[in-house]
Amino acid sequence: MTDSPSDIREAMRALHAMLDSPTIQRLGRAFAAGGQELALVGGSVRDALLGRAGVDLDFTTSASPDASLALLRPLSTAHWDIGRAFGTVGARVDGEQVEVTTYRADSYDHRTRKPTVAFGDNLEDDLRRRDFTVNAIAVRLPERTLVDPFGGVADLLAGVLRTPGPASVSFEDDPLRIMRLARFVAQLGFTVDPETFAAARQRAATIEMVSAERVRDELIKLLMAPDPVAGLRLLVDTGVAEHVLPELPALRLEMDEHHHHKDVYEHSLTVLRQAIDLEGEGGPDLVLRLAALLHDIGKPRTRRLEPGGVVTFHNHDLVGARMATKRLRALRFDKGVIKQVSRLIELHMRFFGYGEHEWSDAAVRRYVRDAGPLLDRLHRLTRADMTTRNRRKAARLRSAYDELEWRIEYLAEQEELAAVRPELDGRAIMRVLDISPGPVVGRAYQFLLDLRLDEGPVGEAEATRRLRAWWAEQPEAEDPDTTTPGRAVS
Template identity: 60%
Template sequence: MPDPLDIVDPADETSGTADRLARARIRAASMFRALPEEIHDLGRRFEAAGYELALVGGPVRDAVLGRSSADLDFTTSARPEETETILRQWTHDGAIWDMGREFGTLGGVRDGVKVEITTYRTESYDSTSRKPQVAYGETLEGDLSRRDFTVNAMAVRIPSLELVDPFDGLADLARTVLRTPVGPEQSFTDDPLRMMRAVRFVSQLGLRIEDSTADAIEALAERITIVSAERVREELVKLMLGAHPRGGLELLVELGLAAHVLPELPALSLEIDEHHHHKDVYQHTLTVLDQAIDLESPAGSGGPCEAPDLVLRLAALFHDIGKPATRRFEPGGVVTFRFHETVGAKMTTKRMKALTFDKDTTKKVARLVELHLRFHGYADAPWTDSAVRRYVTDAGDLLQHLHRLTRADVTTRNRRKSKALARAYDELEARIDELAEQEEIDRIRPDLDGNRIMEVLEISPGREVGEAYKHLLELRMEHGPLGEDRAIAELRTWWEARQRG
């Protein structure tokens, strides 16, 4: 049997790239051989029936990169009805499902090994839509030609383990280059979402977009507007959760895509005043994102804000989007951005709704944007205990996110100022911990619950109970635990004043 990665190196490859290609072959060959026996058995069944079967796309790319993949996507020369017959025999118990028979896709599972199998396809597109007209294809190479990028246009025949790489995707991975199997203008005209995928792969895999491919994205960026907000959001989330989101976001702006899907980001590139009284807000934002990521807990640690934390990363991205709308030039050349956190929270909500984010994520990110400047009052003058309690209560379940966002928001080059801010926040966190230990601050409640309030005041359920509860909570926030006797006395005093008023 031939080497599973038996390809010829391109003549112009450097020795360094050739070395990476060699290592990639070894890694991939090892991972392909280690595929579950159920997969090898499935390949033998297709082969015995006279059909081709190949592992394709992302799982092949990931294997070359030395990564395991939970997805096992296959393509085949068999038509769906023929695939169904083989799958039913392979699963033993007929555990198959229809993923989209009209597109030739069926799925099955055997002993925990899940597969999805699609008949070879060809596609044609209407210029007004990214949804293709799909027809069955005849060859594996033809099926691969419709893929988005060369690094995803590789396949491994099963069970022979022969690598099929008609567009040199393996070499592109070794060079860390992203390009399309066909002309990029045609590829992005056919499916504009591929332009978002390109910047997403920069973030996820650390690839760089080949020049002609980048030029095509820039020229066709406006076509992204025909893609649904849901699909754009999915790609943006994957970009934000990647290992290199800053690089992806920079390309999103440079290539003109952000102007259509996230216009608030390029808007941060404010013209710097001649005296440099304010920072480059765009670069500051990207630095805050980098620093927030550095403050995430390690993946799998179970710690707060475990990497990758989407809420924290989005809050870092959006935290200053209110600045362009609030910038004012004051006498003496001073530049201000008053209430940009409040304006920014509203803008964040609006943009995230437009991108169809879920309500919970939207609410959390907007709240962090709204609160991200609160600490600076503490840095100017230490707070009372009641102010610290309010800070914690206002942050609620987002306190750990707010801690990290606030620390990440310090990008000054003045080392003394930076150290002073860090010390001030260390002190604030220490005070929060002390108060939490004393009062279980994360579960602050009034000294009397609703039932006790009704009993003391001899009233029935209604708005007055809620108002009394709120009054006692304010006292609790201001003074700490009151104890039942004092709480009852304060409640009666408030009630009598209310009755007189």
């Protein structure tokens, strides 16, 4: 986007279209009647100027939190003051969620990122303390006067991110703003002004002052953005990734002169992009995106140069799964997300080799069973992991996976594969073998499950016969005391 008259007219037209909202007009008139200033601010204005539909409406005001609540109550169906200590109150007006924050003039001690909260007395100073110029634009209400003291509109039209004041001071005040910088690059597709980039590199280590939960939240927003790769590159290039996700820059393995392996860093970013392309109508998938980004993080630890100059990464899938679990735990990710991501990483190499070695139906069943509810994501991850530039090899891999998916569908139709279970459950096993609950039941169940996977459905009678034959070979069958104290085994 360029700063041309037509671009400016288009942006202002989009802004005024939003300002025509009856909700915004009602709020502007109400605060003016109460003798208070009110302005639409921040992301609400930014997105309107970009012609994007916003979700929430953010306002800043001269009114205290109590005064804001008093003015909001007659207009709202609900209101809350959970952020009252920081000057923020919220309400639902005409079905829309609005937040109103008293002008702020915070100060920082630079030992933590938490400010000493202080209320301000004018709009311009409130805008000065915001993270980036594109978020430091306001519209006074109800008169619709644009307030842009730091050139945010020009930066918005030029697609540039910079801070309202000196970037070094801004990032010293709040190191999390460096993560937000990367997030906005991913969300908006903007570039970073050189001074801001230099300051981010200089202050990269201070991100460790920020709680893991806050870093995680910014990382999730970045990953769920339209182009997370651009934001991730910024984290790596500024050195911030070394402190929040060190496994990512570690993928930049030193190339040998004969290039015996791919650039794992670039490969991982390509896999992420290709996984996003495969998401379909379901929208952004955090688990899939994390798995795509981290699927090869085990390679640096498993890299070996074999005789003849061949580079290998044996068991990098298993090592990577453990590393991903450790990193995601450190970032306080949800246990369910951690489990699913690490399992996908563990399984991501399972398919490769299918094209060279014919899989039995039993192998296909195991593939489905091991993937479980992650099968669809595993399909997408595996296809995204095909980044070879050799067209013939790429076509062969795609064809092989097409065939595998077809076989899965065919066997599923024949056998209800997604719900593979032995013909006998735990209760039936105990009844047939006349044993009590214990480890033996689990071993018997696994025997029957392996039988089911290897041979398909065999029927309850045959499963019972095979189970009894298996039991006759077990040492516990000769010693009733190890299975059912005080009972004989028939």
